[in-house]
């Protein structure tokens with residue numbers, strides 16, 4: 001096994017052991033800081049509560065990511081077709097992006113009756129911008145000479161889009177997708193917190209909030225572990241997708257041969 | 258027979274730069290013509306105008322026998338990195354709506370013609386600089402164009418590769434009878450390749466002088482070391498210096 005895997009795993013085990021050791025040595029009570037062994041036990045014993053919560057969060061995250069891809073790519077295509085549309089819409093996309101989601105989440109949750117829909121909107125708001133801006137950049141980063149070549153052979157706009165602009169934009173899009181995957185999860189969790197403070201039940205973040213109120217700190221940690229694991233899994237899956245799509249031709253997928 | 262008549266063509270860019278100022282030039286069907294000039298004198302601009310990729314600000318470009326099929330080779334290989342060599346070469350045929358089997362057969366033939374048999378499935382990043390340039394030439398030739406426009410195609414290559422590609426290009430030209438317009442800033446290259454050299458002045462570019470290179474084809478490496486060649490290079494060099502001073 002390569003050092004790239006061994007080193008962080010060893011480091012992680014060491015930190016966990018240190019954590020467990022400190023908790024025991026200093027006799028820290030579990031409602032202040034549970035040790036990793038207790039957290040693991042809770043993860044197993046509370047699986048019946050945590051698993052459905054994880055499914056809720058995961059569903060919202062994936063739906064938001066999908067919506068971000070669809071809207072982001074469609075908007076990017078629209079922008080590449082018309083400078084006017086881009087000029088008039090892009091500033092608003094930026095405003096949506098820079099407005100903190102915690103600030104608008106209460107409004108959205110108040111306006112939209114269905115909790116799941118409101119969470120989805122929040123997660124989508126956070127996730128779509130990297131896809132949009134990266135895809136716009138990609139669609140523009142086409143080799144000028146290749147564009148000339150397509151013109152020389154009388155290619156239609158549609159053909160140029162399909163055979164030239166889209167493939168050229170693919171690596172940029174995938175880069176945006178990887179960022180958006182993590183952001184969709186963050187957006188979903190933040191929105192769940194906001195909704196949860198208003199007493200609305202939802203996914204993992206709601207369980208964290210609830211555990212906090214009930215002083216079930218080990219369960220809170222278990223939920224936290226699940227969120228992190230989900231984030232890592234999303235990132236790894238999207239990286240794998242990117243690698244599979246680009247490995248034959250793109251510099252980013254080059255490995256020393 | 259004249260293929261193209263370039264008459265008093267000027268080109269001013271949006272930022273006010275005048276690249277060409279009344280350039281005139283006739284291109285004869287079947288000839289190998291080099292356009293020689295210092296960097297920035299408007300050679301690429303002229304070639305793009307002939308290729309129909311831009312419009313002249315003033316002047317005309319006439320095609321007495323109608324506008325033929327043409328091929329364009331850029332200074333860089335300009336390949337699609339996501340496509341194999343074969344798919345890159347087949348692109349012009351695809352854009353013209355040929356069926357997949359037809360275009361792949363012809364693309365394979367064109368690749369073989371530039372000495373790349375066996376590399377059909379390679380991606381551009383798996384090819385050397387010289388091989389990429391060959392793919393680019395194969396792509397330009399795959400439609401069997403009457404006119405091949407080349408913009409310093411070998412400028413970025415090393416001397417040895419460049420020489421090989423020069424000889425191969427001449428061989429292709431003799432075999433397939435296209436009209437070749439070859440832009441370069443190398444005196445040696447232009448003398449080695451062409452029947453006729455057009456020398457351009459510094460920007461704003463116009464055609465300063467013309468000279469014929471009467472040496473017979475096929476031209477081999479030995480032509481490149483002959484006294485005739487040296488004398489012609491000296492002559493061309495003098496013309497170029499004159500054009501730049503003017």
Ligand SMILES: Nc1ncnc2c1ncn2[C@@H]1O[C@H](COP(=O)(O)OP(=O)(O)OP(=O)(O)O)[C@@H](O)[C@H]1O
Pocket residue numbers: 270271272274275276294295296297298299300301302303442460
């Ligand atoms: N799109 C453009 N907009 C503005 N100016 C341009 C543009 N393209 C070229 N020019 C200018 O026109 C002049 C001629 O450019 P051109 O590319 O035709 O030169 P060239 O003879 O091909 O040079 P080189 O040998 O270095 O390739 C240059 O001064 C260049 O800066």
Ligand SMILES: [Mg+2]
Pocket residue numbers: 300301302408409
């Ligand atoms: Mg040039």
